[in-house]
Amino acid sequence: QVTLKESGPGILQPSQTLSLTCTFSGFSLSTYGMGVGWIRQPSGKGLEWLANIWWDDDKYYNPSLKNRLTISKDTSNNQAFLKITNVDTADTATYYCARIPLLPVPLYWYFDFWGPGTMVTVSS
Amino acid sequence: DIQMTQSPASLSASLGETVSIECLASEDIYNNLAWYQQKPGKSPQLLIYYASSLQDGVPSRFSGSGSGTQYSLKINSLESEDAATYFCLQDSEYPWTFGGGTKLELK
Numbered sequence: 093q094v095t096l097k098e099s100g101p102g103i104l105q106p107s108q109t110l111s112l113t114c115t116f117s118g119f120s121l122s123t124y125g126m127g128v129g130w131i132r133q134p135s136g137k138g139l140e141w142l143a144n145i146w147w148d149d150d151k152y153y154n155p156s157l158k159n160r161l162t163i164s165k166d167t168s169n170n171q172a173f174l175k176i177t178n179v180d181t182a183d184t185a186t187y188y189c190a191r192i193p194l195l196p197v198p199l200y201w202y203f204d205f206w207g208p209g210t211m212v213t214v215s216s
Numbered sequence: 217d218i219q220m221t222q223s224p225a226s227l228s229a230s231l232g233e234t235v236s237i238e239c240l241a242s243e244d245i246y247n248n249l250a251w252y253q254q255k256p257g258k259s260p261q262l263l264i265y266y267a268s269s270l271q272d273g274v275p276s277r278f279s280g281s282g283s284g285t286q287y288s289l290k291i292n293s294l295e296s297e298d299a300a301t302y303f304c305l306q307d308s309e310y311p312w313t314f315g316g317g318t319k320l321e322l323k
Contacts, residue, residue, distance in 0.1 A: 129312075139260070139303055141312040154311045188259055200266050202250045202307055206259040 094118035096128075096189050096207035103213045110176040110212060114189030121147055121167050125194025128172040129203060130163065132185040140185075144192060145172055179214045186211050218242050218306050222315030230323045234292045237318045239304035241285040248308035251280055251289045254317075255300045263302075264289060296322055 096116040104110060114128060121128060130142040143163040144152045153161045162175040172189060187210050190203035219242040229235045239249065247267040252260035262271045264280035267287055277292040291298055299322045304315040 138316050139305075139314040141305075141314065144312075152310050156311070195266065198247075198266070200248060200307075202262070202265045203252075203260075203305065204262050204265070204271070206261075209259050 094191060094205040096191060096205060098187055098189050098207045098210040100187060100210040100212050102211070103215060104179060105216055106180045106214055107178055108214075110174075110179050110183065110214075112174045112176075112187055112189075112210065112212075114172040114174075114207060116170050116172070116189070116191065116207075119191060119193075120170070121145075121165050121172065123147055125196070125201075127192035127201060128165070129190050129192055130172075130174045131188045131190060131203070131206075132183075133188070133209075134185045142187075143174060146192075181214050184212065184214045217311055218245060218309055218313055220304055220306055220313050220315040222304055222318055224318060225316065226319040226321065228321045228323055229294055231294055231296065233294050234290065235294065235320065236291075237289045237302050237304075237320075239282075239287045239289075239306075239315045241287070241306055241308075244284050245287075245306045245308035247283060248306060249280075249282070249287045250305045250307065251278075252303045252305065253298075253300045254303065260303060291320075294322060298322065 100112045127146045129144040145163045160177045165172045190206040221240045249267045251264040254260045268280045279290045302318045
């Protein structure tokens with residue numbers, strides 16, 4: 093059974109660094125083709141993809157957040173992490189992590205299982 | 217970036233009806249499209265991947281079709297539990313991008 097769960101600080105102040113943890117079970121990030129992604133959703137709005145990390149430690153980021161994002165993983169402990177530096181009120185959102193499995197034929201990746209999300213508020 | 221234009225933004229339908237939701241990509245995404253259902257306060261649930269493949273456990277009244285830049289999600293015989301917001305996702309090219317969402321209300 094695949095499960096993911098996000099954790100974060102809940103609230104933080106502008107200019108601080110947001111640190112998020114995704115703890116998962118039922119799969120391994122050391123498995124060929126596997127990935128984990130981060131997505132966020134401001135209240136009442138749409139979804140925004142943030143970053144992906146892959147089994148081979150390859151990483152991809154949304155350029156709209158410029159150089160503020162850092163994604164990493166701890167394969168031994170089944171965790172993935174996301175840091176966002178210099179937050180402001182526009183970063184207030186629910187943050188989700190999701191598994192990315194490999195469909196070998198055709199070669200295709202997609203988010204299948206998502207965590208319940210963690211709400212983050214940036215406020216002074 | 218590939219823009220995903222989803223329509224309609226909202227729709228209202230009756231139980232038992234059939235509805236379609238469209239996603240138009242700004243360039244060819246080669247069937248690299250998934251559809252998700254999201255209910256209030258919940259995380260998105262995968263319905264369709266690779267444009268037309270039904271995720272395990274999803275009712276067969278959901279179906280996906282399309283190619284190139286035009287894709288659609290069809291829901292047959294609407295049930296009350298289908299009231300939700302639906303999103304498409306293109307994962308053909310980075311940055312992955314979502315459609316703006318379609319809120320489906322049951323009359």
